[in-house]
Amino acid sequence: MTEYVLETRGLTKEFKGFTAVKNLNFQVRRGSIHALIGPNGAGKTTVFNLLTKFLVPTSGQILYHGEDITHVASAAIARRGVVRSFQISAVFPHLTVLENVRVALQRHTATTFQFWRSESILDRLNDRAMELLEEVGLSAFAQVTAAELSYGRKRALEIATTLALEPDTLLLDEPMAGMGHEDIGRIANLIRRVAKGRTVVMVEHNLSVVADLSDRITVLMRGEILAEGPYSEVSANPDVREAYMGTGHA
Numbered sequence: 367m368t369e370y371v372l373e374t375r376g377l378t379k380e381f382k383g384f385t386a387v388k389n390l391n392f393q394v395r396r397g398s399i400h401a402l403i404g405p406n407g408a409g410k411t412t413v414f415n416l417l418t419k420f421l422v423p424t425s426g427q428i429l430y431h432g433e434d435i436t437h438v439a440s441a442a443i444a445r446r447g448v449v450r451s452f453q454i455s456a457v458f459p460h461l462t463v464l465e466n467v468r469v470a471l472q473r474h475t476a477t478t479f480q481f482w483r484s485e486s487i488l489d490r491l492n493d494r495a496m497e498l499l500e501e502v503g504l505s506a507f508a509q510v511t512a513a514e515l516s517y518g519r520k521r522a523l524e525i526a527t528t529l530a531l532e533p534d535t536l537l538l539d540e541p542m543a544g545m546g547h548e549d550i551g552r553i554a555n556l557i558r559r560v561a562k563g564r565t566v567v568m569v570e571h572n573l574s575v576v577a578d579l580s581d582r583i584t585v586l587m588r589g590e591i592l593a594e595g596p597y598s599e600v601s602a603n604p605d606v607r608e609a610y611m612g613t614g615h616a
């Protein structure tokens with residue numbers, strides 16, 4: 367087993383002559399929460415989309431557990447355990463919370479086994495759905511329709527539907543976007559909880575959340591790594607401080 371779950375080697379993405387990601391050598395350690403930060407336009411979303419196979423790199427490689435997945439399609443990557451939150455699992459507003467998780471489980475088992483229609487399988491899906499709701503703190507809301515949930519709880523539901531896909535590595539794109547203060551604390555705790563036994567890569571603008579959750583941080587600037595390390599180290603780095611000056615994220 368390699369120490370790294372995800373790794374990029376010389377990863378480059380050009381958009382019509384503009385290089386958004388330059389020769390990136392990025393490594394995510396097994397079992398860590400790894401944040402990708404940087405000022406606006408640094409290339410975070412592009413890296414995220416490359417890792418989740420939503421974009422095709424111009425050159426370079428992506429490895430998952432040491433295996434080259436550069437040319438493996440997004441759905442196949444998800445089946446292998448690299449799951450982007452909110453990827454396959456949209457929340458259906460008119461279904462209950464339980465039904466939403468069950469649909470995600472059905473999709474997963476349908477692609478894996480094809481025999482999910484039988485009664486006993488449906489019972490098992492209900493049990494598993496309740497377990498997942500327990501994991502994200504939503505078991506009391508199982509019979510509530512998704513539309514009635516608060517924004518933060520909707521996010522928790524989205525995480526439950528993502529967990530239904532049994533990820534080994536979770537990729538979270540700005541999990542705190544649009545969250546109020548109370549929800550931020552709740553979702554941060556949830557991420558910490560679901561990260562146990564998994565690897566989490568997240569792009570996040572909220573630096574106090576990043577400081578609180580991350581084992582390791584990569585700071586991107588103009589498509590390249592500016593600094594890397596634990597929060598205490600990167601936040602003290604003068605280059606990082608300069609990059610963040612006047613961006614509103616300091």
Ligand SMILES: Nc1ncnc2c1ncn2[C@@H]1O[C@H](COP(=O)(O)OP(=O)(O)OP(=O)(O)O)[C@@H](O)[C@H]1O
Nearest residue numbers: 381384385386404405406407408409410411412413
């Ligand atoms: N499809 C595209 N076509 C052309 N240029 C693009 C495209 N996608 C991204 N870019 C450019 O690549 C650079 C990096 O963008 P990206 O969205 O990855 O940055 P980011 O760090 O996620 O920024 P933000 O924090 O503002 O979301 C930007 O200059 C952006 O304009």
